[in-house]
Amino acid sequence: MLPYTMSDSNSTDFTNPTTFILLGIPGLEAAHIWKSIPFCTMYAIAILGNFTILFILKTDLHEPMYYFLCMLAVTDLVLSTSILPKMLSIFWFYSREINFSACLTQMYFIHCFSVIGSGILVAMALDRYVAICHPLRHSTTLTNPVVVKIGLAMVLRGMMLILPHPFLARRWPYCRTNTIPNTYCEHIAVVKLACADISVSSYYSLSVAFFVTALDVFFITMSYTQILRAIFRLPTKEARLKTFGTCGSHLCVILAFYIPHLFAALTQRFGHNMPLHLHVLMANVYLLVPPMLNPIIYGAKTQQIRVRLLQLFTHKET
16 A cells, blocks of 8 residues: 555655654564663663753853763654654564654754754864963863854754755655665655655765865864874873863764764765664664764863763762
């Protein structure tokens, strides 16, 4: 049965499908319960870790780097919550249906907050550049109003760049199938179901991905090139290690964000011989691992956060 009906075969008017069917991880349906355990664990760690980071930073630490870290924590919470509840309902209750509008909304939030997260990493690289290369100007350059404007610019960039995705997806006619071989509504997976020329959606999606990733990686690379040059000019090894240590957590977060993203993109474009379930697993790992790792990395590598965590646990024990 077709997922929608057309009032006139010669008309361009159509009715969108009322629902899509999310298959979960194709080929591994029998193992969905077992697969849910690591995903649920990652989600629980992401929720607990990011809320802990937000609590600590709200009460104690008020510097530009920590404001950006708060933004990153909120982004991670929204990103993981956009995908995990529906995924777990598929794994646990076989609730595979998702409303058409809800599917487009999920698609928008996932892609939008991925772009916002990438932008926040650029802002954090800028903060480290100013703090290390121009330390005397750090407090006057990255004032609270400037930090707010940078954060707002990153949010607006993500919202505006991804906004065409759901609008373009809504206008296509869907007459093939309403089955999506994934655990969430990924943009290309949805528009591929359309029985129309989706070149506009495909090219725009590719352009946004290239524009965001290439520019953000370029700015981060430029920032850290200047940072490393400044560090190597320091007179002693101890000073170099101490200064580089202030960037360690940010570098780990950057790697945790971009490496899964790059690997998922490469497997999607060139891994045509790879089983479908591996493609789906990679797409989910890319979205779920960074929100889980970020609070762990900052908790382990940032002295101020680590000290505050120890104080919290010590206070609870006493």
